[in-house]
Amino acid sequence: MTVVVPATSANLGPGFDCLGVALDLTDEVTAEVTGEGVTVEVTGEGAGEVPTDERHLVVATMMTTFARLGLAPPPGLRLTCVNRIPHARGLGSSSAAIVAGILLAQALADELVPDGEAAGPGVRTAGTDPCRQALAWAAELEGHPDNVAPCLLGGFVIAWTGAAGAEAVRLTPAPDVRPVLYVPDRHGFTAHARAALPEQVPHRDAAFNLARSALLVHALTQAPELLMAATEDRLHQPYRAAAEPDTAALVASLRAAGVPAVVSGAGPSVLAFTGSFAPEPPDPPAGWMGRPLAWSPTGARMLGRGHADSDPVAAGRVG
Numbered sequence: 246m247t248v249v250v251p252a253t254s255a256n257l258g259p260g261f262d263c264l265g266v267a268l269d270l271t272d273e274v275t276a277e278v279t280g281e282g283v284t285v286e287v288t289g290e291g292a293g294e295v296p297t298d299e300r301h302l303v304v305a306t307m308m309t310t311f312a313r314l315g316l317a318p319p320p321g322l323r324l325t326c327v328n329r330i331p332h333a334r335g336l337g338s339s340s341a342a343i344v345a346g347i348l349l350a351q352a353l354a355d356e357l358v359p360d361g362e363a364a365g366p367g368v369r370t371a372g373t374d375p376c377r378q379a380l381a382w383a384a385e386l387e388g389h390p391d392n393v394a395p396c397l398l399g400g401f402v403i404a405w406t407g408a409a410g411a412e413a414v415r416l417t418p419a420p421d422v423r424p425v426l427y428v429p430d431r432h433g434f435t436a437h438a439r440a441a442l443p444e445q446v447p448h449r450d451a452a453f454n455l456a457r458s459a460l461l462v463h464a465l466t467q468a469p470e471l472l473m474a475a476t477e478d479r480l481h482q483p484y485r486a487a488a489e490p491d492t493a494a495l496v497a498s499l500r501a502a503g504v505p506a507v508v509s510g511a512g513p514s515v516l517a518f519t520g521s522f523a524p525e526p527p528d529p530p531a532g533w534m535g536r537p538l539a540w541s542p543t544g545a546r547m548l549g550r551g552h553a554d555s556d557p558v559a560a561g562r563v564g
Contacts, residue, residue: 246352247275247548250345251399251541252330253337254424254516255391257465258476258507259457265337265395265402266516267541268424272328272341274303276349278356279321290328290338302339306346306386307353313382314350316357333432335510340383340392344545347379352547384411392510399544401465416462418540421520422469426509426536427495427529433513441485450479470522472505482508489513495530502527 250272255265272290283304285297295301299308304324311318330338376397383393384406394404394413404413457477464475485508486493492513499506499517504526506517517526519537529535 246277246349247273248345248348248352249273249546249548250341250348250396251544253340253392253395254335254426254509254514255337255395256478256481256507256510257461257516258478258482259454259461259480260391260403261454261478261480262389262391263404264458264461265391265404266418266424267395267399267402267544268336268426269539269541270329270336270426270536271541272326272330272338272345274327274342274345274349275325276303276307276353277323278319278353279323281321283322283324285324285326287326287328289326290330291326291332292328294332302342303346303349306343307350309386310347310350310382311354311357314354316354319353319357331428331514334428334514335433335508335512336426336428336514337392337396337510340387340396343383343386344379344393344396347382348545348547351375351379352549380413381410395541395544397544399541401540403462415544416466417542418465419467419469419520421522422465422472423519424538424540425517425519425526426538427515427517428534428536429491429513430532430534431513433489433492433511439511441488442481443484446480454478454480465518469518469520472518472522473500473503476505476507476518478507485512491530491532495533499526 251267252270253265253267257264283299285301287295308318330336330341332338380397384390387393390404390411395402398413398415401416401418402413457475461475464471489512492508492515495515496506496508503524504517506515509516519526
């Protein structure tokens with residue numbers, strides 16, 4: 246069983262912890278139930294760095310999901326990972342791993358219930374939406390839904406947490422908007438970036454971001470000429486600038502050139518928006534790679550038995 250999961254960019258300037266997009270840059274993970282033990286083969290990003298045993302994030306997520314489905318873990322598991330999403334760069338690599346683990350465990354669940362035996366109490370029934378289940382569990386494991394939701398749904402996603410857990414709505418970016426990604430040759434760490442944020446912000450800054458977030462939904466889907474104003478932020482990027490001066494400088498230089506740009510997630514990568522509404526972005530500075538991309542319209546895709554390259558999400562609303 247194979248799942249293809251996209252990179253994501255969250256926050257998008259003012260949309261802290263609630264807005265995200267899926268990018269056409271993917272990891273491909275294949276899981277197979279075996280007779281004994283756990284083996285993990287990794288090529289591409291993270292090869293030689295990430296664990297290749299039960300500690301691997303996809304494997305750990307699968308084991309957690311099996312338990313939630315009321316299933317005993319398989320006797321053995323073979324995982325093959327072809328990674329293209331840069332790690333620790335603000336591009337949702339951990340969210341992609343979590344989504345991959347949940348979807349693979351859901352897909353393999355039937356193989357783990359012996360013929361003639363009843364499934365455990367946690368196994369979903371025909372009336373349970375597996376994507377709703379996946380979003381809720383992924384957001385719980387990740388801590389917030391703004392990366393896992395676009396990874397599952399694709400496109401441009403508004404995500405929030407309600408009384409029943411994580412929910413999300415998928416929208417489609419305007420055809421004229423094209424993403425360009427700037428990735429540095431160094432890592433960043435979300436925990437350090439979050440530590441830079443204050444416990445409280447001025448009321449005027451909160452109001453500023455509310456207006457920009459609402460405008461960003463309109464700008465990214467219908468009026469790209471408003472993206473420069475719509476991507477302004479006062480809640481997180483200014484506070485993180487001192488810890489990531491190169492990232493802050495690149496965002497500032499792109500915006501000074503007329504290109505709407507934001508920190509991707511917690512950084513250090515930068516996401517720029519290009520199209521007829523803005524000039525072509527400049528070449529990346531030394532130590533950075535510039536990469537034009539496309540949006541991922543469908544998000545995670547299952548390949549293999551009974552899936553036929555299917556999008557796990559048929560509707561634009563989950564939750």
